[in-house]
Amino acid sequence: xxxxxxxxxxxxxxxxxxxxxxxxxxxxxxxxxxxxxxxxxxxxxxxxxxxxxxxxxxxxxxxxxxxxxxxxxxxxxxxxxxxxxxxxxxxxxxxxxxxxxxxxxxxxxxxxxxxxxxxxxx
Amino acid sequence: xxxxxxxxxxxxxxxxxxxxxxxxxxxxxxxxxxxxxxxxxxxxxxxxxxxxxxxxxxxxxxxxxxxxxxxxxxxxxxxxxxxxxxxxxxxxxxxxxxxxxxxxxxxxxxxxxxxxxxxxxx
Numbered sequence: 001x002x003x004x005x006x007x008x009x010x011x012x013x014x015x016x017x018x019x020x021x022x023x024x025x026x027x028x029x030x031x032x033x034x035x036x037x038x039x040x041x042x043x044x045x046x047x048x049x050x051x052x053x054x055x056x057x058x059x060x061x062x063x064x065x066x067x068x069x070x071x072x073x074x075x076x077x078x079x080x081x082x083x084x085x086x087x088x089x090x091x092x093x094x095x096x097x098x099x100x101x102x103x104x105x106x107x108x109x110x111x112x113x114x115x116x117x118x119x120x121x122x
Numbered sequence: 123x124x125x126x127x128x129x130x131x132x133x134x135x136x137x138x139x140x141x142x143x144x145x146x147x148x149x150x151x152x153x154x155x156x157x158x159x160x161x162x163x164x165x166x167x168x169x170x171x172x173x174x175x176x177x178x179x180x181x182x183x184x185x186x187x188x189x190x191x192x193x194x195x196x197x198x199x200x201x202x203x204x205x206x207x208x209x210x211x212x213x214x215x216x217x218x219x220x221x222x223x224x225x226x227x228x229x230x231x232x233x234x235x236x237x238x239x240x241x242x243x244x
Contacts, residue, residue, distance in 0.1 A: 009241045031153040036209040082229035087158040089230040107204035108211045119131045
């Protein structure tokens with residue numbers, strides 16, 4: 001672990017070999033985790049400049065303004081970075097019903113049953 | 123997006139090309155995000171079997187029982203998976219002072235100041 005990175009006040013996001021950094025979106029009030037997706041440098045800059053969360057779509061290989069078609073955009077309330085600056089935590093205000101493409105509030109709607117190894121829907 | 127994956131009750135974690143899946147650890151009471159790290163299949167199995175969170179250390183390239191030396195282990199309260207099963211959300215009870223190697227409760231202790239582009243410590 002690079003202690004200089006741990007304690008610096010400089011923002012130096014550590015993009016991976018694919019040019020991406022993980023971004024965790026949480027509700028700014030409840031702190032509930034809604035989703036995890038990826039940003040490239042352009043997506044991060046757009047997010048900062050516009051106050052609307054942009055990701056990089058790995059499946060479509062393009063900049064992805066979350067909610068562009070549905071209107072369910074995510075307004076940025078704060079952006080935090082972790083100790084080694086390879087993950088972002090974005091506090092958001094989610095417009096519309098939910099963050100998940102399934103229509104649910106959160107993408108984490110299934111819990112592992114440790115005994116059966118099956119997923120329970122919540 | 124694979125809709126079969128979205129709605130299945132089967133646990134089919136989608137490890138990436140490096141054999142890893144992202145794991146977000148949150149406090150089981152406050153829901154605060156403490157850290158994001160990675161698990162390989164062995165780490166996930168160990169986590170499920172023991173009820174203590176194990177990750178895969180990418181820097182050390184070995185199984186990493188969080189808190190093995192410090193005693194600050196993470197007890198599993200629940201394991202959730204996202205819609206496309208490529209991220210895990212682990213609700214934990216953190217033993218000891220904090221999850222971060224810096225001694226802090228959370229790894230996300232710095233917030234980006236949008237105006238100055240500098241990080242503020244919290």
